[in-house]
Amino acid sequence: MLEPGRTYEEVVSRFRWRIPERYNIAVDVCGREPPDAPALVYVDGAGRETRYTFGQLAELSNRLANALTHRGIGRGDRVGILLGQSPETAITHLAVYKLGAIAVPLFTLFGPDALEYRLANSGARAVVTDPEGLPKVLGLRDRLPELAHVFVVGDDTPGGALLFWAELEAGAAGFDPADTRADDPALIIYTSGTTGPPKGALHAHRTLLGHLPGVEFPHEFFPQPGDLFWTPADWAWIGGLIDVLLPSWHHGVPVLAFRARKFDPEEAFFRMARHGVRNAFLPPTALRMMRQVPDPGRFGARLRTVGSGGESLGEDTLAWGREALGVTINEFYGQTEVNLVV
Known part of the structure; x- marks a missing residue:
């Protein structure tokens, strides 16, 4: 969006906001690049490396969007994402944006009280987590009446949780993203709560x-x-998500x-x-x-x-x-x- 210049004043004088009326984050960041262009290099805790292209992320997020739709998650619904830096985190964000739903990033080190406050306050209808986060979410489920589904990135499904990858793979590869306005809500990120209870900052596409x-x-x-x-x-914070991951893919x-x-x-x-x-x-x-x-x-x-x-x-x-x-x-x-x- 910025045009280079020889001085700061020159850069400022050339700058113009270019915000279209219709805009969707996911369509922008994984729908414009060549399908075989590299998008993500993931290194897991054991040092194993997995690479994803923009085309793979587009298809995987389509499948997850269809899976979420099948489970009744739709436009305007809030989806908690209790995961660290991983492909599943990115895929879930993209799928939620394609649905016209609202992503709620959650830091993996949050304790039960912090999670309960954010999930209840946002009215989350679904949560995607991993085996480490699952016990915390299941322990809160009875106190979260709006929480309909819990997806887990793992092999076991205690407490009625749904297997993330099994649900995703059952979804169709094609999906028509919601026709969102640039002003439509996309993301709720909570403040740290240093001056009182954490506040959910609602951001549009x-x-x-x-x-x-x-x-x-x-x-x-x-x-x-x-x-x-x-x-x-961590991608649960605005610095990791909006200052690194999504601008890079844009x-x-x-x-x-x-x-x-x-x-x-x-x-x-x-x-x-x-x-x-x-x-x-x-x-x-x-x-x-x-x-x-x-x-x-x-x-x-x-x-x-x-x-x-x-x-x-x-x-x-x-x-x-x-x-x-x-x-x-x-x-x-x-x-x-x-x-x-x-």
Whole structure:
């Protein structure tokens, strides 16, 4: 959306919002690229790698949209997504948007009280989770009268849960996405609740387009040829979802999905080098840990851009970034309600 210029003033003078009346996030991010173009590199906890193309994601999300429809989930319904960085997370988001339903990302480390509040407050009719999250959801089910279905990414279905992949594979490969307006609701992300109960920020489909300048500018007019994006930030937070995953796919840029249970700075350098990561959103806590790694150049990472936000980094960290990462770390500030504003 941004056009490069020689000065900041020139970039601003050229900028124009281009928001169509009819717009759907899923149609945008997985319906415009060549079907065989790479979209996702997933590394699981055991280090196994699986790759997905845009065409595969389009078909898989079509199948899940049909499966959700079969179970009575439709336009305007809220669907909780209690998963980490994984293909199933991305597929569920795309399917929910295609339905005209509303995604509710949920952090996997939330305890029962935090989950109950968000699921009840949003009126979620379905939840997609994994074997680790399933006991927490099932323990709350009796107190969530609107929750009709629980899908689990696994092999067992205790408590009447539905097998995610079995349901998906039973769905037809074709699906006609809802004809949504850019202003139609797509996503509820809850604030952290530091000043009171968490507040559900309702974002429309246009939120992705509204975020693009805030991604393109700090990442040096993203995208550029050869770009590939990664963040250790969970996709349940707006920084991981709307500042990395979906903007990358809007631009046809592949994303690395890898989030260890505990952040390992050496593993981060290794993964960025191995997978050719060129763009990274690294929170301050991650950068501080990465500063402790001796001789990070030995891993061979070749970053083009690094963005960070949440708190000020300080000159020492910025200087380290120029020396160790070979880039100037661009800092930004945003909120769940409006995302990047500075």
